[in-house]
Every structure is written in structure tokens, then in C-alpha cells.
Amino acid sequence: MPVSKIITRSPCAISNVLEILGDRWTLLVVRDMLFYGKHEFKEFLASPESIATNILTERLQRLSFADIIDDIAHPDNKSRKLYYLTNKGKALLPILIEMVIWAEEYLPESEIMKPIQKALKQDAEGAKLKVISRLEKWEDEYLPKKKRA
Amino acid sequence: MPVSKIITRSPCAISNVLEILGDRWTLLVVRDMLFYGKHEFKEFLASPESIATNILTERLQRLSFADIIDDIAHPDNKSRKLYYLTNKGKALLPILIEMVIWAEEYLPESEIMKPIQKALKQDAEGAKLKVISRLEKWEDEYLPKKKRA
Numbered sequence: 163m164p165v166s167k168i169i170t171r172s173p174c175a176i177s178n179v180l181e182i183l184g185d186r187w188t189l190l191v192v193r194d195m196l197f198y199g200k201h202e203f204k205e206f207l208a209s210p211e212s213i214a215t216n217i218l219t220e221r222l223q224r225l226s227f228a229d230i231i232d233d234i235a236h237p238d239n240k241s242r243k244l245y246y247l248t249n250k251g252k253a254l255l256p257i258l259i260e261m262v263i264w265a266e267e268y269l270p271e272s273e274i275m276k277p278i279q280k281a282l283k284q285d286a287e288g289a290k291l292k293v294i295s296r297l298e299k300w301e302d303e304y305l306p307k308k309k310r311a
Numbered sequence: 312m313p314v315s316k317i318i319t320r321s322p323c324a325i326s327n328v329l330e331i332l333g334d335r336w337t338l339l340v341v342r343d344m345l346f347y348g349k350h351e352f353k354e355f356l357a358s359p360e361s362i363a364t365n366i367l368t369e370r371l372q373r374l375s376f377a378d379i380i381d382d383i384a385h386p387d388n389k390s391r392k393l394y395y396l397t398n399k400g401k402a403l404l405p406i407l408i409e410m411v412i413w414a415e416e417y418l419p420e421s422e423i424m425k426p427i428q429k430a431l432k433q434d435a436e437g438a439k440l441k442v443i444s445r446l447e448k449w450e451d452e453y454l455p456k457k458k459r460a
Contacts, residue, residue: 178421184335
């Protein structure tokens with residue numbers, strides 16, 4: 163779907179959420195940023211799901227357009243873009259956390275998330291705070307104050 | 312994607328969840344069943360997003376294949392199928408609830424979910440129980456005991 167078509171067409175909130183996020187690749191990019199500390203195009207490309215470059219480009223545009231991510235130039239190399247989650251993007255964490263919890267129960271064969279699943283079981287709020295605090299640590303290092311909410 | 316291709320290809324739990332659910336239409340059918348008490352093909356077709364019949368057919372197959380929904384014949388008319396959520400399907404409720412909560416904050420123009428959003432704010436656990444208890448009431452009426460977990 164072209165970026166320009168991200169509009170809220172339905173009177174239903176869930177439908178409008180899915181209009182933005184209802185696509186596997188879009189949420190995988192959000193996952194990479196929330197859980198795996200990724201910020202760069204080439205890092206998203208390296209994920210095990212092997213997203214194609216044209217799809218990745220389009221999904222990053224969609225996410226920017228929806229105000230879920232933003233980007234800045236890398237301080238050491240202006241030609242490298244650093245993507246980061248806005249507050250609206252970070253607020254997607256509970257949705258992905260519930261997916262992780264559901265997967266633990268119903269798709270138990272997923273190895274890579276086991277540490278997060280264990281942490282969620284022991285202390286769900288603590289595990290969420292840890293994710294957010296890692297993102298904020300990155301922001302402290304890379305984002306100029308005016309870019310922060 | 313053909314139904315036969317629903318496989319867990321990634322070592323990541325979220326990726327595997329999205330392999331099943333990472334598609335707007337799939338989650339809209341789950342939404343229709345969780346929040347709007349829909350059980351029949353023609354009811355899903357009547358949703359405001361105007362899903363095409365071939366897409367709906369394929370998504371219902373995917374959901375059955377993934378053990379998220381099951382179906383029985385309508386007691387009054389054997390040619391009518393009644394679809395219902397399995398326990399695995401009902402367990403998706405927290406994911407959709409988090410979408411509703413996110414939408415209230417970031418997509419406030421969605422009218423139709425306002426009563427659910429209000430109920431969630433007043434008593435989140437109570438609102439979830441209400442959804443599940445409506446589903447169970449339907450099951451009491453339509454599902455033979457052997458079909459129930």
C-alpha cells in the first residue's frame with residue numbers, strides 16, 4: 163500500500179491501528195527497535211526474517227508518516243540515518259509484550275525470546291521499564307534535546 | 312500466502328505470532344469475534360472494512376489451520392457454519408485490548424470503540440471478563456460439551 167494511503171477509513175479503533183501496523187514487516191521493524199536495540203537500515207536488513215530492501219524502505223516511510231519513528235543523521239557520519247521510536251512508537255510496547263506472552267503459551271518453540279519471556283514472568287512491569295530505559299539511554303546519547311518530547 | 316505456508320520460520324516469538332496474525336484482515340476477523348459477537352461468514356462480510364469474499368475465505372482457513380478458530384454447523388440449518396474462537400483464539404484478547412488502549416491515546420478519532428475504551432479505563436479486568444463471558448454464554452448455547460476445552 164502506498165504511504166499516502168495510510169488513512170483511518172473505519173470507525174473502529176482496532177481497524178485504524180491495523181491500517182498502520184497490520185502488516186508483518188512493519189511490526190518486525192518495531193520489534194527490532196524495541197527489543198533488539200536496532201537503529202540503522204542495515205541492522206533491520208540483518209534480522210533473521212530477511213526483509214527485502216524495497217519493503218524495508220517503504221515500511222520505514224510508513225512508520226515515519228504515522229509518527230511512530232523519526233530519524234536523525236549519525237553524529238559521526240551524516241550519510242547514515244539513525245531511526246528511533248517516538249513516544250507514540252514506544253507506546254506500542256504493551257501490544258508486543260502481549261504477543262510475546264501469547265507466544266510463550268501457544269508457540270513455545272520460539273527460542274530467541276525466552277529471556278524476555280522469563281523476565282516478563284518474574285516481573286512484568288520491571289521488564290517493560292528495562293526496555294524503555296534502554297531506549298532512553300540511547301536517546302540521551304544521540305538525540306538533541308529539542309528532538310525529545 | 313497459502314495456508315500451507317503458515318510455518319514458524321524465525322527463532323523469534325513475535326515473528327512467529329506475526330506469521331499467523333500479521334495481516335490486517337486476519338485480526339479484523341478476530342476483532343469481529345471478540346468484540347462484536349460475530350460468528351457467521353455473512354456477518355464478517357458486513358463489517359465496515361468491506362473484506363472481499365475470497366480474502367475472508369482464505370483468512371478463515373488460516374485461522375482454523377492455526378487452531379485459533381473452529382466451526383460447527385448451525386443447529387437450525389446445517390449448511391450455515393458457525394465460527395467460534397478456541398481457547399488459543401480467546402487468549403488473543405489482551406493483544407487487541409492493548410491496541411484499543413493505544414488507539415485511544417494516539418488515534419482518538421475512532422468512534423465505534425469508545426464504549427469499550429471507557430469500560431477499560433474504569434475497570435480493565437472487568438471489561439476483559441465481560442468479553443470472555445459473552446463468548447462463553449454463546450458457547451453454552453451452541454457448542455456441544457465435547458467441543459469445549
